[in-house]
């Protein structure tokens with residue numbers, strides 16, 4: 001099982017000041033040096049975090065797997081085929097949402113995916129993953145569409161606020177993973193995973209190939225680094241002699 005790190009929120013922080021730091025490419029390098037098998041970024045229609053130039057630089061700099069997460073628009077397909085990542089993960093995208101809110105509803109989009117989206121990516125030799133809820137019907141449609149992988153949406157599990165809800169979601173994830181594996185799909189998972197909830201998920205859900213984690217890692221990294229950073233600056237300020 002491999003960890004792919006989503007560095008979108010390094011770019012969120014950079015964009016808050018409109019200057020060059022923190023640089024998501026530098027973050028990607030540190031993640032890979034620390035053991036990540038690859039990097040994920042989501043180029044959103046509104047470019048609220050990762051921007052086009054970041055996406056191109058990721059391709060030049062990332063040594064491991066590069067997973068380009070995107071909505072299935074013509075614009076994104078064009079950029080993705082140009083960059084040629086190792087994997088393209090297709091997600092639903094709503095402009096006003098704070099983050100991806102659920103899986104694709106393949107029941108509604110399968111014809112468009114079959115005719116327009118997946119052939120364009122496959123023609124460019126890009127492997128395709130579909131971000132889906134742990135629903136057996138969605139897994140079957142993903143298989144029919146001939147994609148290489150699915151990413152199971154773990155957000156409902158991560159946000160469950162009762163033990164019963166958590167157990168129910170773990171059951172759904174395990175059954176969906178089993179079914180996808182039987183159908184020959186690579187099984188990935190992501191969204192809302194953190195240090196408190198990942199181990200239980202790994203204990204219960206079989207056949208996982210990759211997990212994609214972003215927000216919790218970038219958040220945790222702030223508190224891992226803040227003490228060192230502030231003592232460095234405090235030292236400089238304390239030595240002021242003027």
Ligand code: PXP
Pocket residue numbers: 006008042069089091099100131151189190191192193212213214215216
């Ligand atoms: N997988 C998908 C498809 C996502 O949309 C996201 C969020 O961009 C993630 C994984 C990572 O989620 P998180 O930032 O909550 O770890």
